[in-house]
Amino acid sequence: MENFDYDLQSVQETRNLARQAKLAQAELAKFSCEQIDKIIRNMVKAAEENAVSLAKMAVEETGFGKVEDKAFKNRFASSELYEFIQAMPTIGVIREDKVNKVMEIAEPVGLLMGIVPSTNPTSTAIYKSIIALKSRNGIVFSPHPSALKCTYQAAKLMHDAAVAAGAPANIIGCISKPSMDATNELMKCNEVAMIIATGGSAMVKAAYSAGKPALGVGPGNVPAFIERTANVPKAVSNIIASKTFDNGTICASEQSVIVEECIRDQVMEEFKRQGGYFMTPAETAQVSKKLFIKGHAMNAKMVGRSAQVIAETAGISIPAGTKVLLGEQQGVGEEYPLSYEKLTTVLAFYTVKDWQEACDLSIRLLNNGGVGHSISIHTENHDLVMKFSEKPVFRILVNTSSSQGGVGASTGLSPAFTLGCGTWGGSATSDNVTPMHLINIKRVAYGIKDFTSNTSSTYSACSAQSSNPSNGISEDQIQNLVEEVLTLLKKRGDY
The missing domain is CATH 3.40.309.10 (Aldehyde Dehydrogenase; Chain A, domain 2)
Known part of the structure; x- marks a missing residue:
């Protein structure tokens, strides 16, 4: 009965986190570059200040690795990452081709689900929080049960730092009662738009089977x-x-x-x-x-x-x-x-x-x-x-x-703790994942070719010949007409 109650509470918590984070993300989507940068800088500051304490928590809880190296990873996932992504365009018009008259406009993906491994439980949470908010997304984490406390603490620090700098409350969430039911609920709930999965092969495969976009990474050998x-x-x-x-x-x-x-x-x-x-x-x-x-x-x-x-x-x-x-x-x-x-x-x-x-x-x-x-x-x-x-x-x-x-x-290479393995490794990307993987791109395209006049002339030439079948058109005339049409199509780039 206790397990049943725990699972129910776990799933309900997950639903609440997803709903709250989705509402927060709708607000964040309206933020400017300056507002987002202020938030990210405060998150980086919090990660730096807590790099060692989070590393100690991770080693004590999991038994994996070394405190000094995990502290380095926490700093790398924040300060080094920020240096790389600071100037990265993720809001508004991010590219304009004046010759072909095409503008690219960045839009956030929405709410992300972040799956965090026990081997890098705090640095991965820091890294995914920062790249999520840089691209104006919200994120809810599913921590590994054996690294729950340290992952939860890392996510909370990132959330509190973001909110203190102006981000909407609940923009970063973390499951406090992890279970397979909760993870499955988060993967499949309507609020989540994309999954970023870092972990074992089974978990990554499950993410890709959830029926929505996912960025997963395979094992390294x-x-x-x-x-x-x-x-x-x-x-x-x-x-x-x-x-x-x-x-x-x-x-x-x-x-x-x-x-x-x-x-x-x-x-x-x-x-x-x-x-x-x-x-x-x-x-x-x-x-x-x-x-x-x-x-x-x-x-x-x-x-x-x-x-x-x-x-x-x-x-x-x-x-x-x-x-x-x-x-x-x-x-x-x-x-x-x-x-x-x-x-x-x-x-x-x-x-x-x-x-x-x-x-x-x-x-x-x-x-x-x-x-x-x-x-x-x-x-x-x-x-x-x-x-x-x-x-x-x-x-x-x-x-x-x-x-x-x-x-x-x-x-x-791009600073990252999610390293894509491409289609060979069953991943949707072969890159080190950055905020650019977490945006949708709109394209505003102006007409630069006069399509209507070309279509009319082509249609008129064909219509005139087909409407008068008794003219006794020779094979040479037909061949010449075909060649004229093909030449016209090639000029337009349709053939």
Whole structure:
């Protein structure tokens, strides 16, 4: 009975949040650029001031990651994001083509539903709140149950900061009694116009099945190829920095390291020197058993954990100061568990003969749960970069940490915590999601071609001939007439 009452309360709360946020969004839709910018700046200020406290809440509640890295993500999702989107046109006339006389006018989508993962529970809420309001949308969050308190607090801080700067009350909401019924209700309710889903594959798939527009992201299973011309110490440093950042909880983090035979020993020595531990086959098997449940589903108790915690749980001994665990793999698929995504401090390690074999292996790894997302390559050979740009991913990250590169922290990509995987990964977009994905665009188009006179002359020529069938028109005359009509159509651009 208690569960039944909870579910009823959960669904009713969700309905109320959606209705209130929809009314608030109708007001926000009338705001000017100056009003919206004032609101966003206050939200950024609140996120900065609470970056550390929110990070502590997230680590305490979920057990995932590191406080200092989550604090960085909170700041990145606010200050860095604001720098990128501040001048982004999302209100009124956003583009005018004076030659073709077309004006583009931005309109908000409406009310958004934001699905938030447990791995990035506060930074994702901050990021989605800011891009939603920048485009004059409202948003209601469905938090992961294991990260409810910190996500709710992040959403409340964003709401209160927005309202203090002039936004209508209830413009940002968050479910406080999460349940599957509540999430389904929010996905399908009439008030919600679009879903932004960041989370597990099942949740993203459900979002796309809700019968309305959705921006969802698939999992990452990022291969990192260290090619023979690479600066090996720098490549290894980048990979370790990326994989240990928040203990590997970003979906753009490297999952497998691929090296050529000719530099294998050098790469292994460099990993050992910088804090990598190469597990024996027996140790790899022990760790794999702890990492996964039900095949290759990640064990939540191992997500975002340090190498020491994982080793201790698996019953293996590792040197003090170890940062990442590496296990050699000979293939991809069910028999090779480390070939799947591992949102923690464990990497698969592969050796190949040359870059062609690295290409083939990368594709197999991507098709094993990361197609469309990202690939990392360390090389000084630009031609090789272009070869890898042909792979089925939408982020080809070169000579950088994949985690930071994918979200736009160490690259020129858009700062984002929702990374689209395109149609290859089952996503509606291949971009890092920005406010520009959350607007509708009207187009005002003036006539620039005299369509009526062309139509009349064409019709008159055809009519004159067809109305007098007894004239005895020759085949040559018919052919000439057809050619005249086709020429006219080509001039108008209709053929």
